[in-house]
Amino acid sequence: MRHAIPHELTIERARLVTDKAWEAYSERFAEYAPKATWKTPTEADVQFTVKGVTLRGSLGLTQQAIEMDLDVPFLFRPFRSKALSLVEREVNLWLEKERAGEF
Numbered sequence: 001m002r003h004a005i006p007h008e009l010t011i012e013r014a015r016l017v018t019d020k021a022w023e024a025y026s027e028r029f030a031e032y033a034p035k036a037t038w039k040t041p042t043e044a045d046v047q048f049t050v051k052g053v054t055l056r057g058s059l060g061l062t063q064q065a066i067e068m069d070l071d072v073p074f075l076f077r078p079f080r081s082k083a084l085s086l087v088e089r090e091v092n093l094w095l096e097k098e099r100a101g102e103f
Contacts, residue, residue, distance in 0.1 A: 002060070002067045002068065002069045003067065003068045003069065003084045003088065004064075004065035004066070004067045004068075005065055005066045005067075005068075005088055005091050005092065005095075006064060006065050007064070007065060007066060007095055009095075009098065011041070011042060011061050011062075011063065013098060014061045014066055015041065015042070015061055016098075016103075017066070017091065017094045017095055017097075017098050018044075018059060018061065018066055018091065018094075020094045020097075020103070021087070021090040021091040021093070021094040022034070022036050022059075022087075022090075024090055024093075024094070025086065025087055025090045028090075029086070032048045032049060032050060032083075033047075033048065033049045034046065034047070034048050035047050035048075036059060041061075042060060042061040042062070043058065043059070043060050043061075044058065044059040044060075045057075045058055046058060046059055046068075046070070048070075048079075048083060050076060050079055053073070053076065055070060055071070055072045055076060055079070055080075055083075056070075056071055057069050057070035057071055066091055068084055068087060068088070070083060070084060
């Protein structure tokens with residue numbers, strides 16, 4: 001199930017916000033070795049490592065939302081919602097900065 005964070009930005013600005021949010025998230029949660037690799041200008045593969053297990057997912061940009069999905073084994077389901085909520089919080093922080101013209 002994809003998790004969507006609505007925005008009113010252009011795709012280019014949404015990508016900038018997403019990059020800044022991911023960078024901040026990666027610094028804060030370095031112990032999970034978060035990694036994002038953009039395959040296209042609007043699609044990225046993401047991964048985290050938790051207790052020796054690599055969890056994979058995706059980020060996608062649309063005109064209306066920044067979408068995230070994370071495929072996890074059943075035992076790691078609690079981590080999925082926590083990871084998505086932490087990324088969402090970081091993205092929303094950077095969306096607010098963008099709206100305020102702070103970067």
